Amino acid sequence: MPNLTKRYPIKARDYLKAGEVSIQIQGLLKIIGFAPDFIRRVSLCAYEAEMNVVMHGGDGELTLEVDTDRVDLDVRDAGPGIEDIGLALQEGYSTASEEAREMGFGAGMGLPNIQKNSDSLDIISEKGKGTEVKIGFIA
Amino acid sequence: MKVIEIVKLLRLSAATGEEGLDREAETGYCGDLLSDVMANSKKGALWLTIQSHQNIVAVAVLRELAAVILVNGRMPDEETKIKAQGEGVPILLSPLPAYELAGKLYEIGIGRA
Ligand SMILES: Nc1ncnc2c1ncn2[C@@H]1O[C@H](COP(=O)(O)OP(=O)(O)OP(=O)(O)O)[C@@H](O)[C@H]1O
Ligand SMILES: [Mg+2]
Numbered sequence: 001m002p003n004l005t006k007r008y009p010i011k012a013r014d015y016l017k018a019g020e021v022s023i024q025i026q027g028l029l030k031i032i033g034f035a036p037d038f039i040r041r042v043s044l045c046a047y048e049a050e051m052n053v054v055m056h057g058g059d060g061e062l063t064l065e066v067d068t069d070r071v072d073l074d075v076r077d078a079g080p081g082i083e084d085i086g087l088a089l090q091e092g093y094s095t096a097s098e099e100a101r102e103m104g105f106g107a108g109m110g111l112p113n114i115q116k117n118s119d120s121l122d123i124i125s126e127k128g129k130g131t132e133v134k135i136g137f138i139a
Numbered sequence: 140m141k142v143i144e145i146v147k148l149l150r151l152s153a154a155t156g157e158e159g160l161d162r163e164a165e166t167g168y169c170g171d172l173l174s175d176v177m178a179n180s181k182k183g184a185l186w187l188t189i190q191s192h193q194n195i196v197a198v199a200v201l202r203e204l205a206a207v208i209l210v211n212g213r214m215p216d217e218e219t220k221i222k223a224q225g226e227g228v229p230i231l232l233s234p235l236p237a238y239e240l241a242g243k244l245y246e247i248g249i250g251r252a
């Protein structure tokens with residue numbers, strides 16, 4: 001199977017479209033024929049990363065890279081960045097707005113969920129300089 | 140058990156018509172925090188929630204849930220219905236609180252190993 005790279009734009013605060021990128025990725029991985037449990041892991045992480053851009057980030061882009069034995073997600077946004085990455089990774093830590101919390105976001109579980117369901121996670125971010133979240137999966 | 144049988148047994152109504160009612164429901168999960176449902180719901184689960192906005196559809200699709208049941212008489216937004224129909228996810232409605240509905244589901248055997 002040849003390598004495949006696809007880019008998907010994500011718009012900040014667009015709750016109406018939020019999740020659509022992850023659903024497209026799930027569909028694509030099914031067509032390619034990855035194992036169901038593997039697809040569930042990737043879909044979950046894609047969703048949490050996509051939602052974080054919508055909720056906390058700025059306009060951004062998710063890059064999907066598919067190889068025979070692995071999938072990589074690179075999610076970048078030009079938002080406010082993360083001041084303390086260690087804190088952001090703690091379960092329960094969230095800066096979500098009251099409005100987002102009422103919608104059921106802001107449990108502070110997104111990044112911990114990504115950590116549990118991926119094989120590698122790298123967060124590169126600086127306050128005021130945007131965020132890049134790199135997530136790797138071994139099939 | 141098929142979702143359609145559960146709809147009949149527990150007198151639920153389907154906000155999304157016939158869409159997806161022939162799916163198999165294996166178990167259930169109650170939760171109103173989306174990331175908690177992402178983390179802890181199982182494939183084929185019925186999801187009991189008070190959240191009625193369009194983002195519940197993505198959660199149901201990505202976790203391969205059998206159906207979403209809005210409890211406490213909540214109604215889905217118009218966008219939620221359109222999205223759910225597009226993705227083939229049934230949105231069911233119940234006037235009962237999650238605790239009571241979960242009890243009834245358990246009684247009819249859903250989620251009892
Ligand atoms: N792309 C991003 N840009 C800026 N800040 C971010 C970004 N992603 C995460 N964060 C910060 O990290 C915190 C923790 O993120 P995490 O996904 O774990 O929880 P949450 O998004 O707040 O809630 P949940 O994911 O449970 O709905 C966020 O509240 C936010 O402060
Ligand atoms: Mg999050």
